[in-house]
Amino acid sequence: MNKKVFSLLQFLFFIVQFFLCNNSFANISNHAILVGVIKGNKGEGITLYRADETSELLNYSNSQYIPTDSTGHFYINIILDKADYYDIGSNTLFISPNDSINMVIDIEDPSISKFSGDGADIQKYLSGNPYYKSASYLEGGKNIRRKLEENLEFILSQEQKRNVELGKLTNVSKSFNYMETARIKADVIISLVHLRSYYKRMFGIKQGLDSIPELKNYHSTAIPIIEQYAYNFTDKKYLALINYRYILSTIIKFNTENRKLKPIIQWSKFSQLSSEIDQAMKTNDVVLLNKLKKDIIGMPNEDYRNAVLNKLSTVSNLIKGMKAVDFDFEDSDGNKRKLSDYKGKSIFIDLWATWCEPCLVQKPDFEKLSKKYKDKGIFLSISLDSDKKRWLTFLKNKEISVIEGWSSFKSLSMYNVVSIPRYIIIDEDFNVFILDAPNSSSKIIQDYFNAL
Template structure:
């Protein structure tokens, strides 16, 4: 068996020597410490920023091994497990992804040098912020200590590692230099947020607004030269594919030049800002909350935007977004996904087919979600004698540990699962809390169901037959 695996690997690698045969990108490998039978190659480009990502499902065998074939038109970044990877059209890449520690993952073949470099970049998520670390763990009282002991050593190390890369395309080096600069700017612009939460006792974003403004002014003044240095030449259209750049685009596109170098309009960045805002506005028409926005009105704005922008990709994404929302309607098949319980046991939503399913999508950081949960439990208790109705809470926290810690302190009697938001893209979860009601035949009864606190919800559940 081992010899057969070696033979397959050798055959796979020989394809690297014949680019003429390599018209599609092929990734072969294994997901170590992964639970479940399906993984996702997650698009992190500007398409994802507009909530219309081009993700690829990965079917795993019983040993968590896979072969994935995809068509790419240009080099792109993705997430595979905890790793950011870089792929080019025609690549043949062998991977061993360690889902517990991205630095232990291995890559061989095309783009392996790029992927190995990407193991060293800072994590990026809602809780991992540039050089500030996870939940602001590296924020210091002394700004000089943070700058000289935390941030600049990492910046210099990354720049030197980037220069040592021998066989990577110039575009990769350009993007990664921009990522480093973006992380510096992000760390500085969000420093006061972390500092306030970490060092100001009982900090409150509303009542301590003046204190926050004072601290922010002091912090910006300290970092102003670095902002100008690392913000130089950052406003380039190709950088929009980087999530770190998109995080700071609001500051990059300031024409005043008060914080970063003065911005001069760039079509693709302007188009991105316009279309992403309109797609977000369109998404707000489809929530579990009453909306004063009418989908047809926003559609008119989107169509007007299509005629005014020059970026063809974004014109296509407008159509894709509208089509995806049109699929989520009453009577349409629900989308299956795999969640994980507090013991990390995989649970498929489809295994509950044959019952009515009332889903609550929430997160530990979401105040309105927490306020809705007592009403959710009240309904759960009222209908607990009906074994044909299930109440399932789905945490979308990026930091799974936060969810586990929350459940340890707050008992959830109903089924509680954690699902990465990337696995929920088909559900278009743009805002939480979000509630969905699924029928026994696993079709949507209401993909934008009312909240538990609304009187009509109990009546809706009572009438389920």
Template sequence: MKPKYLFFILIFLSSFATLAQTQFKFSGEIQNPTERKVLITLYRDWVGEEEEYEIELNEKNQFSFSSSIKHIAYIDFYYADQGFHYWIIEPTDDITIKFSPKNFWTSIKVWGNGSENWNYYIKQREKFEVKRDFEMEAERQSQTAQQQYFNFLDNEQLTQLEYLEKTPNLSKIFIQSRKADIIGAIQNYKINYLSSKKYGSWLEEKVKTTLKLEALADSVQANSLEYGNMFQNLMDLFIAKSSNRKHKELTENEELNLIKSSYDKDYFSFKLIERVLAFKLNNMIDAENISPKVQTLVEDFLATANDRDYKNYLSNKVNFSKTLSKGSPAKPFKLKDIDGKDVSLKDFQGKIVYLDFWASWCGPCIYDMKFMEPIKEKFKAEVVFIQISLDSEVEWKDAVKMYHIKGINLRVDENSSITKNYGISGIPAYFLIDRKGNFAVSQVADPSHEEGQELIKQIEEVLQRN
């Protein structure tokens, strides 16, 4: 299945509120603003949905944001085209910033509880990204001999860790979390390098010994963005190597068991393994809805996992996914078509309905559409084809005209109740609804798969039902 184009919407599939949570506070003032809103994305963990907020400036060009968090989290902040990505925050932080959009990085001032950590990021960026572009150096070094490249990465890791540890007034948990991020990010360069065919014969243990890791607390491993990414990519490499040895793709259960077997007392904790297992299961639900196979795997995880947040999230997601599974009633909606006329799903009771959530900026969406034209023609007398765009109104109308999209064309905002009700976290997303108004299949075939033949079979099967 081809990857979907993702966008972020705020979906509360689970509640993370606990008595242990503390209010994180973030406010600021923008000098000579060019826009009237700031964008903030909050990442509580790496399994549940990220939370995206648009916050309007007040008459004094100020904004304010707060949220309850119970351990370290990460934040993105953007104003126009300026900002920062994946900065660590703590539950007790009370941060205030002030900047000018014309020269964001040279004008930014930060103060308040936790500001030392943020000022570290500002100085770290200047040292390792502006004065000396580490990523560009790493790209050049990757073309050299393997040992030379790995020595370069290890030296860089040491340099960045020394800079972190010499920075005064940083909190202890920030130092440990940032240390995990540095190690994870730099060692991930090695994993990406070793994913090439040249090193496909290396045993897993040899791959592990090339990684320069350090002992980290369980919670630090699991909460770190980069350390988790590094471990996840390492597991994907091991899964690929195991598949090559067996000359077949591993089953989902075999993949999960391989991840479970990678526990290491110091370097890969159970908590980190639970995070990656939960992430994999989350992706399986997105890809396959809640098939019996996926449900069994999720139930096994729920029965043995310790992390309450992961368990709650997956449990709620399974329950939500069941509302989109075969036989469940399709979610009602009412939207205006391209001519401004109201169109409601209930208008088509007794008919087969094909829904396509798409956008003009989504490459796979546009690619699939050319395969849909003959399918629409084949079933035009029996099936209602509805395209629901997530574009702005202008972009939507231009795209419908440009791509000659036939059928009923509707538009909806990305964060509307309709996208939430249909669980749209990525596009393209397809649904097939039977004459009784129920979802006809749990997973609709992509129109481009087998040049539309699988989708045609699905539609024909639904048409044959009473």
């Protein structure tokens, strides 16, 4: 059968399912139907993440895997008890009960994703949101101006622009408007707080932040604006926004006498405990893990407490000496593999992605190490790119000295992967030796292989 005809039939099958399920669940209030295609996806699937503050404490391990066919098409019926934000690739979605949304998702560039069906205008609006880790309105530095006043004017003009675009939406809930207005405000604070560091980077300035002549009035002009926007910006509902959580230190700084700050400080403490669990995992510190458990049990807010305890339980099962958790990956030849395929040998794993600059800087060191100790273990270089094609393109015409594989954050969720690069060693008995080595050339790794 012609491949194009087969793909069309597959897509029609998804559409039929869409309408059947749409009718079936029309009167059920806790379902939403998503149907569409992930551009460039050839059956690898994609992960749908909840973006709220409780999920962050869990390292987003409560995410949902969406299977795709060989052309990237998918159909999923999700259960949700209320409207909420979700992330898929770099796209932020707002999904409500009873929604039926058709979408064409570009995982790298949300601005060219397309939507139709229920809430399509909301999804299109969200696709225009700047990314907080690119310092929002500065967009990675490309919007930086030479003069401080021009930067302030630009940032505030972007706020006005987004508010106008938000105001054009019709048939949206008051709560959505409320939260998106807060996101816009948070993006102003993010932009102003990070302005100097992006300015320094974009113009190649080497002196300290307070020594940049063009920004000499930063404290007298930008800081008052930050304070104005941060003051009384303390509704605990805002914690559901990752942009807001990104500026909590600023919010706390300018609201020390505000009683509404209590739940925000409370979440910050849970977030700190979550980070300490990560640190205890890196150092195999069982004593610290036990202490943290006692600290967490005595804290208020059941949802946050259970989330952090859940994370601690997961980490406690993967400290040094515990059995490794198996996971699936695909090698560069398209073969399906498992970590356990290499049981009986020491396994050194490098978790990386093509979009991760520190990963690319350190990758050659990992490859050198593999050549030095090629007779002492298996070296797995596992890409966590959401776009498999991008990973394969990166490998093209490169000398491959390790086993190159492709997996996902979801598949490795039991390993508490929060950031990359990340290095893991599994010993010959398939037990965890180290969950988070400093880097591939660190002394602990050299000592391990020299002792084999």
